[in-house]
Each structure stands twice: as structure tokens, then as C-alpha cells.
Amino acid sequence: MNNEIIIAKNLTKKYGTLLAVKNISFKIRKGDFFGFLGPNGAGKTTTVKMLTGLTSISAGKVKIFNKDIIKDAKFIKKRIGVVEDISNLFPDLTVYDNLLFMAKAFGVNYHTIREEIMNYLEMFNLSNKIKFKFLSLSRGQKRIVSIVSSLIHSPEILFLDEPTLGLDINVRNKVHQLLLQLNKQKNITIFLTSHYFEEVEKLCNRISVINKGSLIFDGNINKLKTLFPGDKVVSIELTKPINEAKVSKYFAHFKIKKNKLSITGDDVTVILRKIDKFVKDNKLKIKEINTEGNKLEDLFLRLLKQDER
Numbered sequence: 001m002n003n004e005i006i007i008a009k010n011l012t013k014k015y016g017t018l019l020a021v022k023n024i025s026f027k028i029r030k031g032d033f034f035g036f037l038g039p040n041g042a043g044k045t046t047t048v049k050m051l052t053g054l055t056s057i058s059a060g061k062v063k064i065f066n067k068d069i070i071k072d073a074k075f076i077k078k079r080i081g082v083v084e085d086i087s088n089l090f091p092d093l094t095v096y097d098n099l100l101f102m103a104k105a106f107g108v109n110y111h112t113i114r115e116e117i118m119n120y121l122e123m124f125n126l127s128n129k130i131k132f133k134f135l136s137l138s139r140g141q142k143r144i145v146s147i148v149s150s151l152i153h154s155p156e157i158l159f160l161d162e163p164t165l166g167l168d169i170n171v172r173n174k175v176h177q178l179l180l181q182l183n184k185q186k187n188i189t190i191f192l193t194s195h196y197f198e199e200v201e202k203l204c205n206r207i208s209v210i211n212k213g214s215l216i217f218d219g220n221i222n223k224l225k226t227l228f229p230g231d232k233v234v235s236i237e238l239t240k241p242i243n244e245a246k247v248s249k250y251f252a253h254f255k256i257k258k259n260k261l262s263i264t265g266d267d268v269t270v271i272l273r274k275i276d277k278f279v280k281d282n283k284l285k286i287k288e289i290n291t292e293g294n295k296l297e298d299l300f301l302r303l304l305k306q307d308e309r
């Protein structure tokens with residue numbers, strides 16, 4: 001299909017005897033917001049580096065814009081933006097000079113880019129740092145400037161390796177807003193690695209999971225949910241202790257600890273409806289209620305557990 005903008009086929013990376021990425025294949029369509037998840041050391045950064053031509057490929061192929069990442073590296077690199085896990089900006093140059101350098105390197109007219117640079121920096125309250133050396137910025141500020149530097153040449157695809165690591169919640173939300181805007185309004189394809197599940201759930205329409213170098217899931221959160229239909233848990237804390245005999249009239253699978261009750265079932269909505277009836281019938285009051293099982297974090301942990309078996 002011609003809207004497949006990134007194609008990885010049997011991609012493999014060896015570092016000496018270590019197989020960091022094992023024969024993985026996936027296709028990403030133009031306009032996708034792709035979330036690449038996996039535990040530490042799973043092979044995410046290595047994959048990003050192979051996709052962006054930053055490290056050699058031991059076996060397999062990468063095609064971007066239907067061109068080969070090795071043979072057509074120059075063509076591809078002009079059209080993609082990369083935010084690496086570790087910044088590649090010059091520590092001794094100022095923020096502004098770093099951004100101008102990037103603009104020049106990509107052949108962008110740096111007279112017209114000035115306003116765009118200022119807009120981005122103002123968005124993150126960093127315009128007062130424009131004349132500061134990059135090395136003098138805080139870790140979070142460096143990350144923002146790295147993100148801005150990847151946007152200077154208006155890329156069609158953005159690769160972001162843990163872009164919001166260590167950012168405070170307000171700044172993280174601003175980054176999310178910006179990325180969603182770029183994706184939805186400018187149809188920029190985004191490849192994101194992250195350890196923040198709420199972030200991936202909020203932003204990505206596609207999710208892949210890598211574990212020990214192998215791809216163990218490719219789809220979206222709804223597909224992931226269908227893999228684990230049972231095991232939804234709703235926990236409630238009541239204002240007084242509960243009688244087990246009474247509870248057993250309403251629920252088949254549950255655990256009681258004083259005034260805490262955990263109910264297991266296939267469907268959270270059904271469990272909640274039964275809880276409502278149980279509470280009303282017995283004139284009880286709920287202090288706190290929590291549901292588990294449907295969140296990306298729970299599904300991810302189950303997927304890894306399943307892969308360990």
C-alpha cells in the first residue's frame with residue numbers, strides 16, 4: 001500500500017554476540033502516531049537508530065518514503081526529525097545558535113526561521129534562555145530545545161526516543177499538545193518510544209511492544225484488550241466491614257479484607273452495576289473505588305508475563 005511510510009522488514013541488530021533486535025517487521029502508515037513500548041534494554045533505542053540511519057543494520061531492511069535507509073540516506077534524513085535519547089546539540093553554542101545551525105544544516109532559510117524558533121521557545125517559556133549556552137540549561141530545558149531542533153526543517157516523520165523523560169507534568173502536557181497538533185493538523189507521522197503509559201494511551205493510535213529484541217505485539221489498545229478479556233478487578237473500600245455470606249450472594253469471585261472488597265470478572269461495567277445493587281441493598285457506603293485490568297500499564301505487564309512463560 002502506498003501510504004506505508006515506514007517499513008521495517010526482518011530488522012536485526014547484533015552488538016558482538018548480543019542480539020539486541022531479532023528479526024522484527026512492521027509497517028507504519030502516513031499520519032500514524034506509533035507508540036513503541038518495551039522494558040529497559042528491550043531494543044527500542046536500537047530500533048530507532050536503525051530506522052533513522054544512526055547505526056548500522058546487521059540484517060533486514062528499512063524503507064522510509066519507499067526508499068532504502070542506507071542507499072537513500074540523504075533523501076530520507078532531510079525529511080525526518082529525530083529526538084534521540086541523548087541530545088546531539090553543541091554544548092558550547094547558545095540555544096539560538098544551535099537552532100540556527102540546525103536550520104542551516106537542513107537548508108532552511110534561517111531569516112524566516114527566527115520567528116518560528118521564538119514561537120516554539122515561548123510556547124515552553126524558554127525565550128529568556130535563547131542566548132544561554134546549551135550546557136547551562138537544565139535537563140528538561142535541554143530536552144525541549146532538542147525537540148524544537150528536530151522540528152526546524154518541518155519534517156514529515158518525527159522519531160522521538162523518550163522525549164518527555166524527566167519533564168514536569170505541565171511541560172509534558174505542552175509537549176503532548178504540540179505533538180498532537182503536528183500529527184492531527186499537519187499529518188506528521190510520529191514514532192514515539194516512552195515508558196509513560198498514560199502518554200502512549202493519550203497520544204498513540206498504534207502500539208507495538210518489543211521484549212528482549214522480539215516484537216510481541218502490534219496493533220492498538222483495543223486489540224490488546226481483546227487478548228486479556230478476563231481478569232478485570234474492581235476494588236472498593238466501604239465505610240464498615242463486610243459480611244462474606246452477604247457478598248457471595250452478589251459475586252462469584254471476590255476477596256475480602258476487613259472493609260476492602262476486590263471483585264474479579266470479565267466486564268468492568270457488569271461488576272460496577274452489581275456493586276451498585278450490592279451497596280444499595282445492604283445500605284452501605286463506598287469510601288473509595290478503583291478498577292484495574294483495562295489500563296495500558298496492566299495490559300503491558302500481562303503481555304510481558306505471558307511472554308516470559
Ligand code: ATP
Nearest residue numbers: 015018020038039040041042043044045046047085
Ligand atoms: P531503555 O528503555 O532502557 O532505554 P531500550 O529498549 O532502548 O532500553 P536499547 O538501548 O536498544 O534498549 O538496548 C538493547 C540492548 O542492546 C541492551 O542489552 C543494551 O545493553 C544493548 N546495547 C545498546 N547499545 C549498545 C552498544 N552500542 N553496544 C553494545 N550493546 C548495546
